[in-house]
Amino acid sequence: MRPNPAPREEALAFKSRGGFGRVFKATGYSLAGLRAAIVGEAAFRQLLALSAVLIPLACLLEVSSLERAVLLLVVFVALIVELLNSAIEAVVDRISLELHPLSKQAKDMGSAAQLISLLMILTVWLVILL
Numbered sequence: 001m002r003p004n005p006a007p008r009e010e011a012l013a014f015k016s017r018g019g020f021g022r023v024f025k026a027t028g029y030s031l032a033g034l035r036a037a038i039v040g041e042a043a044f045r046q047l048l049a050l051s052a053v054l055i056p057l058a059c060l061l062e063v064s065s066l067e068r069a070v071l072l073l074v075v076f077v078a079l080i081v082e083l084l085n086s087a088i089e090a091v092v093d094r095i096s097l098e099l100h101p102l103s104k105q106a107k108d109m110g111s112a113a114q115l116i117s118l119l120m121i122l123t124v125w126l127v128i129l130l
Contacts, residue, residue: 033083041086043114044079051075054121067128074124078117085110 037044058071088110092103 074121081117
């Protein structure tokens with residue numbers, strides 16, 4: 001027996017068909033996501049504050065272009081990881097606020113990814129500066 005195709009058709013109705021309109025909508029969704037992270041996620045705001053120090057510092061340091069790029073890259077990676085961690089938490093909470101081992105595991109893994117990205121910042125900055 002074939003599954004009902006209606007859910008797929010409903011999903012496609014929400015998809016953009018392409019072109020400039022798609023890029024415009026995608027930009028709006030991205031900005032909404034950034035706004036949600038800034039307003040609703042203290043960890044993201046803290047990381048933004050750290051980034052506000054590290055990004056200008058990376059631009060002012062007398063290092064090679066490659067070293068500067070790596071210093072900046074690890075900061076941006078940590079911001080990306082925090083956005084993904086927050087998204088995981090939101091999805092888990094959307095499914096259920098009930099305590100469940102798989103929910104805990106998903107949230108803990110997202111947190112571990114963020115810890116590793118912060119350790120990456122520390123390691124890269126220390127290696128380049130020392």
